[in-house]
Amino acid sequence: MIYIxxxxxxxxxxxxxxxxxxxxxxxxxxxxxxxxxxxxxxDGRVVISGLYTRDNDQNLNFDRPVKAIAIDPSFYKHGSxxxxxxxxxxxxxxxxxxxxxxxxxxxxxxxGPVREIKWRGSFIAWANDNGVKIYDMTSxxxxxxxxxxxxxRADLYHCSLYWKDDxxxxxxxADTVKIxxxxxxxxxxxxGLPSRYVEIVAMFTTDFYVxxxxxxxxxxxxxSCEKDGQNMEGGRLVSKRPHLQILEPHMDTYEELSNxxxxxxxxxxxSCNHYQLECITEENLFYIVSPKDIIxxxxxxxxxxxxxxxxxxxxxxxxxxxxxxxxxxxxxTYQDIGRQYxxxxxxxxxxxxxxxLCVKILGKSKEKWEEEVLKxxxxxxxxxxxxYIPTQDPVLSPAIYxxxxxxxxxxxxxxxxxxxxxxxxxxxxIENIITATSxxxxxxxxxxxxLQALGELYGYERSFDKALAxxxxxxxxxxxxxxxxxxxxxxISDKIVQLMEFDKEQAVSMLINNMDKISIDxxxxxxxxxxxxxxxxxxxxxxxxxxxxxxxxxxxxxxxAQFDRPKLLPFLRSSNYYPLQEAMEVCEIRQLIPEQVFLLxxxxxxxxxxxxxxxxxxxxxxxVKGLLQNIGTHVDPIILINRIKLGMEIPDLRDALVxxxxxxxxxx
Numbered sequence: 001m002i003y004i005x006x007x008x009x010x011x012x013x014x015x016x017x018x019x020x021x022x023x024x025x026x027x028x029x030x031x032x033x034x035x036x037x038x039x040x041x042x043d044g045r046v047v048i049s050g051l052y053t054r055d056n057d058q059n060l061n062f063d064r065p066v067k068a069i070a071i072d073p074s075f076y077k078h079g080s081x082x083x084x085x086x087x088x089x090x091x092x093x094x095x096x097x098x099x100x101x102x103x104x105x106x107x108x109x110x111x112g113p114v115r116e117i118k119w120r121g122s123f124i125a126w127a128n129d130n131g132v133k134i135y136d137m138t139s140x141x142x143x144x145x146x147x148x149x150x151x152x153r154a155d156l157y158h159c160s161l162y163w164k165d166d167x168x169x170x171x172x173x174a175d176t177v178k179i180x181x182x183x184x185x186x187x188x189x190x191x192g193l194p195s196r197y198v199e200i201v202a203m204f205t206t207d208f209y210v211x212x213x214x215x216x217x218x219x220x221x222x223x224s225c226e227k228d229g230q231n232m233e234g235g236r237l238v239s240k241r242p243h244l245q246i247l248e249p250h251m252d253t254y255e256e257l258s259n260x261x262x263x264x265x266x267x268x269x270x271s272c273n274h275y276q277l278e279c280i281t282e283e284n285l286f287y288i289v290s291p292k293d294i295i296x297x298x299x300x301x302x303x304x305x306x307x308x309x310x311x312x313x314x315x316x317x318x319x320x321x322x323x324x325x326x327x328x329x330x331x332x333t334y335q336d337i338g339r340q341y342x343x344x345x346x347x348x349x350x351x352x353x354x355x356x357l358c359v360k361i362l363g364k365s366k367e368k369w370e371e372e373v374l375k376x377x378x379x380x381x382x383x384x385x386x387x388y389i390p391t392q393d394p395v396l397s398p399a400i401y402x403x404x405x406x407x408x409x410x411x412x413x414x415x416x417x418x419x420x421x422x423x424x425x426x427x428x429x430i431e432n433i434i435t436a437t438s439x440x441x442x443x444x445x446x447x448x449x450x451l452q453a454l455g456e457l458y459g460y461e462r463s464f465d466k467a468l469a470x471x472x473x474x475x476x477x478x479x480x481x482x483x484x485x486x487x488x489x490x491x492i493s494d495k496i497v498q499l500m501e502f503d504k505e506q507a508v509s510m511l512i513n514n515m516d517k518i519s520i521d522x523x524x525x526x527x528x529x530x531x532x533x534x535x536x537x538x539x540x541x542x543x544x545x546x547x548x549x550x551x552x553x554x555x556x557x558x559x560x561a562q563f564d565r566p567k568l569l570p571f572l573r574s575s576n577y578y579p580l581q582e583a584m585e586v587c588e589i590r591q592l593i594p595e596q597v598f599l600l601x602x603x604x605x606x607x608x609x610x611x612x613x614x615x616x617x618x619x620x621x622x623x624v625k626g627l628l629q630n631i632g633t634h635v636d637p638i639i640l641i642n643r644i645k646l647g648m649e650i651p652d653l654r655d656a657l658v659x660x661x662x663x664x665x666x667x668x
Contacts, residue, residue: 031075040066070117087114120163127159144198149176164215172210202249212277223277238268265292303331315341355385366394401428413449425460475502489517496526500533535559550577
């Protein structure tokens with residue numbers, strides 16, 4: 001029976017070829033188009049059957065066992081001659097001749113049975129007991145002979161031939177492997193040699209017997225049996241498993257890239273000749289054929305690699321491989337692998353890593369994000385995923401964000417405040433979070449973090465007065481930013497003292513820079529009960545422009561006297577808007593002699609000023625130059641001159657003495 005299977009082993013019903021032979025089918029051959037099958041048998045019959053048409057079917061009897069057959073690859077073409085090659089003790093070319101009569105041409109004979117034939121393009125390769133020969137159909141001549149290269153019996157170790165392409169022949173026989181290339185001669189040979197010849201580019205001996213050979217890009221695949229291929233078990237010899245190996249061929253040596261033992265039904269009873277290897281090079285599919293099993297082998301692809309990684313729980317490596325080879329994957333996707341990894345992390349309790357992974361695998365899917373967040377919620381792990389939840393592209397349902405914020409209100413106030421500042425307030429309903437925060441504060445009134453969060457929420461709600469009241473209460477650094485940003489100057493007219501208590505420098509700077517919004521009178525009124533703050537405020541205004549606060553200069557005399565004595569005398573000299581008598585009384589109470597001297601001088605009471613200098617101040621040196629120039633007739637000059645220390649340097653002393661003498665003469 002000949003069965004027709006598809007590439008993955010499904011039997012094509014209705015295409016079985018029954019009763020075409022009466023005994024063992026030795027070999028089958030198919031044309032390049034897959035339209036015709038040629039088969040040969042020990043019954044001496046050769047049958048050519050069309051799968052889609054019976055027009056070219058042939059059934060021939062050679063009256064002797066036929067061991068090998070090869071159909072013309074172009075048999076399906078019209079006018080091809082419908083050729084095929086058979087092998088018994090001769091190599092015979094069969095074709096249709098004149099009037100469709102069957103015509104035979106003996107291509108070779110006399111070297112024992114032909115056991116293997118392979119035909120591709122213009123070249124036919126066949127093997128007999130001596131070696132392998134190649135026949136050129138174009139020149140109708142044999143172009144080479146390749147010696148067997150080993151001493152094993154040809155009937156026990158069959159020769160495997162495979163055309164990799166139109167010019168490259170793979171040859172494996174017992175423990176010998178050769179790779180041969182058909183080349184054209186560049187010049188005409190005077191000896192009449194064929195125009196083509198064969199060059200062996202790789203040749204080596206193996207540690208095993210090769211049962212079949214096929215190409216895999218620039219390397220080769222072989223089915224092999226161990227040389228020591230039998231063990232004694234239960235008093236009988238039992239064969240070992242065959243192997244599928246991948247080899248990198250070189251001249252005189254090879255490198256084994258892969259080696260897999262294959263479990264085939266009945267392998268214990270089989271020898272080398274029971275196995276063969278076929279392949280479909282376009283799909284990199286390899287068929288290991290045995291008496292009871294056909295095993296399909298294919299090169300591992302990225303899906304296989306990822307499946308292996310997943311089986312070994314190497315999820316991160318699997319994700320990297322999926323990302324790098326996305327276009328090659330047919331069974332796996334990056335997202336599916338990520339989901340498996342995510343489930344694994346959740347099962348292991350590694351919630352932080354699981355949350356971080358969500359960013360990679362959930363992407364921009366709102367539904368997937370919401371589904372996953374609810375999973376974290378069920379196991380009380382919202383805290384782990386919160387920092388990774390998207391706030392744009394996609395934006396999740398407000399309920400998701402509110403659920404997380406409510407969780408933090410109850411369990412982690414610092415995380416709640418941090419999240420509030422990071423998330424845009426448009427993500428959730430602010431009034432719902434304000435309500436939840438206020439309820440929590442009712443039970444925890446001293447919680448400053450929650451109070452600050454409430455202030456932030458009021459700001460988001462544009463209830464700036466409420467936000468400002470909270471920030472001032474907390475002495476929060478953002479108070480002044482909030483006032484400036486939202487122009488809340490009307491709201492702080494009764495909170496100036498609190499602002500000063502929080503940060504005098506910032507408060508005064510803000511008040512002075514916004515006098516058009518908060519008048520000096522209103523500020524002074526607020527600060528009356530806090531003289532130290534009032535002094536700082538009025539002093540800054542005086543430094544900016546003395547005219548702005550001239551109506552309060554009288555008040556500033558006592559403020560300077562109380563809080564900043566070194567600035568009092570410069571202030572008295574600079575301003576003309578304070579009452580002299582009131583200023584004098586302040587200085588007398590505090591016994592500020594230099595200031596009294598100045599004020600007396602300004603009031604015209606020079607005589608009393610000079611007496612203060614000489615009698616109470618006791619520091620003539622400090623005023624000696626001025627006294628010498630202005631003493632006149634108010635004080636006896638001799639008293640002053642006697643108080644000048646010996647060696648004291650006095651600028652313009654001569655002129656001062658001349659003036660004293662002139663005044664004295666004027667008085668006379």
